[in-house]
Amino acid sequence: MISEAQFQKELEIIITNAIREDVGDGDHSSLACIPETAQGKAKLLVKDEGVIAGIEFAKMVFAYVDKDLKMETLLQEGDPVKYGDIVFTVHGRSQSILKAERLVLNAMQRMSAIATKTRSFVDLLEGTRTKVLDTRKTTPGIRAIEKWAVKIGGGENHRFALYDMIMLKDNHIDFAGGITKAIEKTQNYLKEYQKDLKIIVEARDLEEVKEILQSQGVYRILLDNFDYEMTKEAVRLIGDQCQTESSGNINEKTIREYANCGVNYISSGALTHSVYNMDLSLKAF
Structure with a gap:
């Protein structure tokens, strides 16, 4: 199996490439209407049921986009979730939260689906x-x-x-x-x-x-x-x-x-x- 260092490198490559693909030369939707200094908060809301996965990956994404973003986790990797559960909150620059949003959601939606199916097999x-x-x-x-x-x-x-x-x-x-x-x-x-x-x-x-x-x-x-x-x-x-x-x-x-x-x-x-x-x-x- 690959080493932990190799695995971490793979994760870094995923994040770097995904942000490159999604952001390009700038998130112009946010840049156009939200001041650079504006602060905001967001929560990850579950609208389904299953096993949550990708919380630690989300931390990596937020840190990559903006090291000053702060996450507060309310659930842990592998926890069962249901509609209405809040997994974590994040606060900091509004532009940064929006820049990271889609990658966090895409990854966690996919990872949670895989974790849910795996748990059912287990x-x-x-x-x-x-x-x-x-x-x-x-x-x-x-x-x-x-x-x-x-x-x-x-x-x-x-x-x-x-x-x-x-x-x-x-x-x-x-x-x-x-x-x-x-x-x-x-x-x-x-x-x-x-x-x-x-x-x-x-x-x-x-x-x-x-x-x-x-x-x-x-x-x-x-x-x-x-x-x-x-x-x-x-x-x-x-x-x-x-x-x-x-x-x-x-x-x-x-x-x-x-x-x-x-x-x-x-x-x-x-x-x-x-x-x-x-x-x-x-x-x-």
């Missing part, structure tokens, strides 16, 4: 040993905040990107000439370039699971689009030789049954690519 797995993972099926440019939201919702992060973990999927395997060759080539590559990266290998059926188990050094086997019976048999075959992960068209109706098969992880792209933003507003008062 709750469905209560009492099992299985943990929920996200994927790389994220919105280009804002992966860091989407994966942050998964953590806030109680899930765990899969690899952040292509560079922090090896995942040999069907296309890698086919291009490499088969599972065993793909694993051997990968291990030789890691040794040659002195990289310490975990290796996950995707299996499409039980025969591929058996072939993967013949190689040493595999961290996790990804059981892709297995049905329940195949998953149970794969878990039995794998035992404690490596971790197991189920993926592929798993939803709220099926996730518990896959967990009952005994897998360590269930990964779902739906956590980040199929959510509806939480309705939030930043209102002056």
Whole structure:
């Protein structure tokens, strides 16, 4: 996984680029009608229900726009919220609050939706040993905040990107000439370039699971689009030789049954690519 320093750098890039995109050469709506010295207050109002996420990111945005803006938080990351709740207040230069407004709302609406969906998956797995993972099926440019939201919702992060973990999927395997060759080539590559990266290998059926188990050094086997019976048999075959992960068209109706098969992880792209933003507003008062 990426380091905390790398993650913080990703957040800084998101904020810098988003403000560049949104503000350009100036927020002329505010500049035209609000004095530079005018002071104001605003509150983040919830108009929905779910799990709130992105409060700390909002702090970063406000600080980036104007270090003199002050936030008072009334709720914490991951708290359940309902219509009418106030998450935080912010006060300072009115122009600065308005400049930061849209980025704060866009990010928190998206992050809260992801955290809410993740929490629903986590709750469905209560009492099992299985943990929920996200994927790389994220919105280009804002992966860091989407994966942050998964953590806030109680899930765990899969690899952040292509560079922090090896995942040999069907296309890698086919291009490499088969599972065993793909694993051997990968291990030789890691040794040659002195990289310490975990290796996950995707299996499409039980025969591929058996072939993967013949190689040493595999961290996790990804059981892709297995049905329940195949998953149970794969878990039995794998035992404690490596971790197991189920993926592929798993939803709220099926996730518990896959967990009952005994897998360590269930990964779902739906956590980040199929959510509806939480309705939030930043209102002056």
